[in-house]
Structure formats: C-alpha cells, structure tokens
Amino acid sequence: MSDLALEDALSKRKSRGRIRAFDAVVLTLLILAIWQAVGSWTRGIAVSPPLQTLAYLFDLLRTSMFWDHASATLAAFLLAFALSALIGLALGLIFGVRRFAGEVAEPILAGFYTIPKVTLYPVVLLIFGLGISAKVAFGVMHGLVPMTLFTLGAVRNLPPVLVRTARVLRLSPGRTMLWVLVPACLPDIVNGLRISFSLTLLGVLIGEMFSSQRGLGFLLVSGMAQHNVPLSTAVVTVIVAVAIAANALMLRVGGRTTRRPN
Amino acid sequence: MTRRRAALFVRIAVLAGSVLLLEICCRTGIIDPLTIIPPSDMVASMIDRIGSGELNDSIASTFSTIVLAFVLAIGLGTLAGALLHRSSRLRDVVDPLLASYYSVPTFIFYPLLVALLGLGKAPLVVLGVLSAAPAVIISTLSGLDSVSPVLLKLARVHRLSPARTLRWIVLPAALPRLFSGFKLALSYALIGVIAGEFILSGTGLGYAISFAYQSFDNRAMYGLMLFVLLIAVFANGILYVWEGRLARRRSSG
Numbered sequence: 249m250s251d252l253a254l255e256d257a258l259s260k261r262k263s264r265g266r267i268r269a270f271d272a273v274v275l276t277l278l279i280l281a282i283w284q285a286v287g288s289w290t291r292g293i294a295v296s297p298p299l300q301t302l303a304y305l306f307d308l309l310r311t312s313m314f315w316d317h318a319s320a321t322l323a324a325f326l327l328a329f330a331l332s333a334l335i336g337l338a339l340g341l342i343f344g345v346r347r348f349a350g351e352v353a354e355p356i357l358a359g360f361y362t363i364p365k366v367t368l369y370p371v372v373l374l375i376f377g378l379g380i381s382a383k384v385a386f387g388v389m390h391g392l393v394p395m396t397l398f399t400l401g402a403v404r405n406l407p408p409v410l411v412r413t414a415r416v417l418r419l420s421p422g423r424t425m426l427w428v429l430v431p432a433c434l435p436d437i438v439n440g441l442r443i444s445f446s447l448t449l450l451g452v453l454i455g456e457m458f459s460s461q462r463g464l465g466f467l468l469v470s471g472m473a474q475h476n477v478p479l480s481t482a483v484v485t486v487i488v489a490v491a492i493a494a495n496a497l498m499l500r501v502g503g504r505t506t507r508r509p510n
Numbered sequence: 511m512t513r514r515r516a517a518l519f520v521r522i523a524v525l526a527g528s529v530l531l532l533e534i535c536c537r538t539g540i541i542d543p544l545t546i547i548p549p550s551d552m553v554a555s556m557i558d559r560i561g562s563g564e565l566n567d568s569i570a571s572t573f574s575t576i577v578l579a580f581v582l583a584i585g586l587g588t589l590a591g592a593l594l595h596r597s598s599r600l601r602d603v604v605d606p607l608l609a610s611y612y613s614v615p616t617f618i619f620y621p622l623l624v625a626l627l628g629l630g631k632a633p634l635v636v637l638g639v640l641s642a643a644p645a646v647i648i649s650t651l652s653g654l655d656s657v658s659p660v661l662l663k664l665a666r667v668h669r670l671s672p673a674r675t676l677r678w679i680v681l682p683a684a685l686p687r688l689f690s691g692f693k694l695a696l697s698y699a700l701i702g703v704i705a706g707e708f709i710l711s712g713t714g715l716g717y718a719i720s721f722a723y724q725s726f727d728n729r730a731m732y733g734l735m736l737f738v739l740l741i742a743v744f745a746n747g748i749l750y751v752w753e754g755r756l757a758r759r760r761s762s763g
Contacts, residue, residue: 271603286626294625351517352524362697363742366705367716367735370723374545442613450615457617458709458720465618469710472621480621488614495613 296478301485304478318486320462321452324380328387329448333441336392340399340440341425345411350400361393365451369458383455383463391448398440402433438502445494453487547732555733565718565734572707572714575631579638579699584692586639587646594647595654611644617705624710634706634714641702642695649691653684689756693749700742 280298287297296304308314343350369386376382410432414424430437456465464483471480529549535541536548547555559565594601619640623633657680665675681688707716715738722731 267599268602271599272606275603275607290626294622348513348517348520351514352520356521356525359743359746362701362746363739364701364704364716366701366708367719367738369708370719370731371546371735373723374728446613446615450617453615454617454705454709457621468618469621472625477625484618484622487618491614492610495610499609 296481301481305482308482317462317464317467321464324383325452328384328452331388332391332395332444332448336395337399340396341429343400344403357393357397365389383452386455387448387451390451391444395440395444398436402436403429406432434505435502438505442498547728552732552736555729556736559733568715568718575634576699576703579635580696583639583642583695584646587643588650591647591650595651608648616641620706634703637706638699638702642698645694646691649687653687656687657683689753697746
C-alpha cells in the first residue's frame with residue numbers, strides 16, 4: 249500500500265543531533281504560538297488558548313464525568329482494535345498464502361479502503377442499534393482492511409524458501425503461521441497495526457460524533473453545541489496527545505523489529 | 511495474463527453473488543426490510559432521486575467542494591513538498607510531524623472549524639485540504655527523492671535550464687510517486703468532505719443521506735448511499751486505470 253512506501257521514505261532521514269533538538273523546541277513553541285494566536289484572534293469562540301485549555305483539562309481530568317466518557321470510548325476502541333487486528337491478521341495470512349484468493353480479494357479490499365465509509369454509518373446503526381456494538385462495528389470497518397492489506401503484502405513478498413521449508417518440516421497450517429509467517433512479517437504487521445490503530449480510533453470517534461450519548465466524540469460535539477469552547481478544545485487535545493503517543497510508540501517498536509538481524 | 515483474467519472473473523462473480531444473495535435475503539424476509547432494502551430497490555431509488563432533479567444543488571455543491579479541496583491540496587501539497595525538499599533542515603523538523611499526522615483523527619477538528627468559519631463551504635474545504643494535503647507533501651518528497659542523481663547529472667551535462675530540467679527530467683522521474691499521492695489525495699478529499707457534510711452541515715450529498723436517515727426514509731437513504739459509493743469507486747477507478755496506463759507506457763519505453 250502506498251502509505252507504507254511513503255512513510256518508509258520519511259523514516260529514512262537521519263537525525264542531526266543538537267541542531268535538530270533546537271529546531272524541535274522552536275517548532276513546539278511555534279505551534280503553541282499559532283494555537284494562542286488563533287485562540288485570541290477569535291476571542292475564544294472556536295478554540296481556547298493553550299494555557300486556559302490546560303488549566304481546564306486539569307480540572308476536567310478530576311471529574312468522574314470525563315472518565316465515564318473516556319472509558320466508554322476506550323472500551324469500544326479496544327474491542328474494535330482487537331477484532332480488526334486479529335481478523336485482519338488471519339485474513340491477511342490466508343490471502344497471502346492462497347495466492348489466487350489474494351488476487352481476487354485485494355482490489356475489492358483496496359476499493360473498500362478508499363470509499364467514504366461514513367455514509368455507511370446509518371446502515372451500521374440500523375443493523376446494530378444505538379450503543380457500543382455499532383461503534384465497535386464501525387471501528388472494525390475502518391481498521392480491518394489496512395491490517396489485512398499490510399499482512400497480505402508482507403506474506404506475498406516473503407522469500408518462497410520459508411514456506412517451502414515449513415512444508416518440508418511438515419508443519420501444520422496453524423504452526424506455519426505462528427512460527428514462520430508471523431515472525432517473518434513482523435515489521436509489516438506492526439506497521440499494519442499502527443495504521444489500523446489510528447483508523448479504528450477514527451471510526452469509533454466518528455460513530456460517537458454522529459449519534460451516541462457517551463464517549464469522547466459525543467463530549468466534543470456536545471461541548472461545541474453548548475458553546476463550551478474550553479471543553480471541546482480540551483477533548484481535542486486529549487485525543488491528539490493519545491493518538492500521537494500511540495503512533496510514536498508503535499513506530500519505535502516497528503523500528504526495533506526491522507533492525508533485528510534475521 | 512490469463513491468471514489475471516481468471517482473478518478478475520472470479521472477483522466479478524463474487525461481487526455479483528454477494529449482491530444476489532443480499533437481494534434474495536431481503537426478498538424472502540431473512541433480512542428485515544426496515545434494516546436493508548433489496549439492491550434492486552436501491553438502484554431504482556437512486557435513479558428516481560437523481561432523475562427528479564431535486565438533488566442537483568446538493569450534487570453540484572458536494573462536487574465543487576471536493577474538486578476545490580482536491581485542487582488546493584495538490585497545489586499546496588506539491589509546493590510545500592518541493593520547498594521542504596530544498597531545505598534539509600526544515601525537512602528534519604517537519605518529518606516527525608508528517609509521520610504522525612495521519613495518526614490523528616483529523617475529523618475531530620471539524621467542529622472547531624465550523625465554529626471558526628461558520629456552517630458554509632469553507633470548513634468543508636479546509637477539512638478536505640487538511641486530510642489530503644499531507645499525503646501530497648509526503649509523496650512529493652518521496653518522488654523528488656526517487657529522482658536518481660545520474661539523471662540530474664545528465665541534465666547538467668546537457669546544460670538544461672532549471673525549468674527544462676523540471677519538465678524533462680524531474681517530473682517524469684518523480685511522476686509515479688506523485689501520482690500515488692494524488693490518488694490518495696482524491697480519496698481523502700472525498701472522504702473528508704462527505705464525512706463533514708454528513709456530521710455537521712446543511713448542504714450536500716452527505717447531509718442528504720444523514721437527513722434521510724433521521725427522517726426514517728430508508729429508500730432515499732440507500733439510493734443516495736449507492737450513488738455516493740458509485741461516484742467514489744468511479745473516481746478512484748479512473749485514477750487507477752490512468753496510473754496503470756502510465757506505468758505500462760513507462761515499462762514499454
């Protein structure tokens with residue numbers, strides 16, 4: 249998938265020590281300054297300034313209301329992510345090993361990846377009803393396909409000698425997957441998990457924003473509707489921080505798996 | 511080639527079979543018609559809706575927004591990518607931002623954009639550009655990286671002017687990567703704009719679907735959904751075929 253190639257090219261750039269650290273500080277300050285400028289320029293009707301947001305967030309983190317919504321989102325997200333990861337991994341391995349099935353399935357999956365799935369959310373609601381299962385299903389719809397495609401691509405590009413060795417050793421299909429395919433494809437699988445993580449999160453949040461009574465997406469939209477700007481800005485800040493931290497963590501884990509010699 | 515054709519054939523058979531199965535399940539009442547209507551009804555409803563002309567305004571507004579966001583994303587993204595490519599220091603700074611950009615669900619900024627810019631077209635265009643432009647920046651960078659130094663030396667040997675180097679050497683060499691960025695940009699712009707209309711807006715096809723859902727008009731909702739999905743598949747399909755043609759021309763010399 250093209251996302252992978254693009255990000256691969258990015259991560260190849262080497263660091264340049266101290267200058268880089270200095271630039272990073274400048275960049276952070278610049279982002280904060282822009283945030284502050286937008287906040288004061290609009291007089292707080294859309295975005296509240298950084299300091300005020302942090303203060304509000306600090307209070308918010310101590311209310312049980314916030315944790316109620318956060319745990320609703322977290323439960324839906326974790327379930328959706330686990331389902332996307334496991335089913336996507338299994339499908340990817342199967343489609344990777346069964347070449348013809350993979351050739352049949354890949355364009356369908358890639359096509360599904362590029363359509364605006366939001367429009368399908370009402371169907372999910374009609375099937376699953378209002379509640380956590382609709383959010384989970386919608387999260388899986390977003391996260392499953394990238395996981396499958398990444399795993400499929402990894403298995404397909406594997407040296408054939410690995411699969412042949414497994415056959416010579418008469419490993420059962422399950423053991424072949426567990427002991428040969430998964431370890432050999434690990435870097436791509438971690439990458440797939442990373443993309444799948446962010447898309448599943450997107451799916452769950454969109455579900456909450458469109459129609460739900462609980463969760464961070466709902467809190468964000470209701471903050472907007474009640475003109476409680478610090479609330480919506482604080483929620484956005486939390487989501488952005490969590491997403492970036494998780495992504496950085498998985499980038500690091502992925503980097504470690506690729507660097508390991510054979 | 512025969513294998514590819516066989517795969518295509520099976521793929522069409524699988525898709526047709528699924529539609530047929532859905533049709534049968536809906537007609538025999540295994541699936542409640544209040545949940546999903548039969549595919550043939552979806553097609554009929556779509557033709558009704560489009561034919562009646564009541565949606566012409568929504569269609570025009572949605573597509574003009576998507577095209578505007580797509581063009582802006584390509585223009586700004588290519589420009590920013592080219593600038594970043596020239597300054598390695600700037601690029602070192604921006605790299606981590608780009609690497610984590612798509613992990614943030616851009617969509618959560620949409621309510622802020624609405625508050626900032628009002629409920630018109632502007633927040634939708636901004637949302638579309640926000641979701642599409644970084645893909646163009648990343649692919650421009652990787653495309654410019656992929657131009658081999660030998661080609662640039664060749665340009666210097668022939669004393670090409672910078673403009674001609676760009677036209678005859680850099681662009682052709684970087685085109686495949688650039689194109690994959692454009693393809694992503696189109697689907698991201700489409701998803702961003704339609705999703706924005708769907709959640710918080712008063713116009714466009716996304717809003718029409720959400721309105722039909724909220725007024726329990728399933729028939730209209732499925733017709734509109736089918737229309738949007740067909741358009742998305744069609745638009746992506748055109749770029750896909752075009753890309754394949756470019757790749758073939760390249761390999762045949």
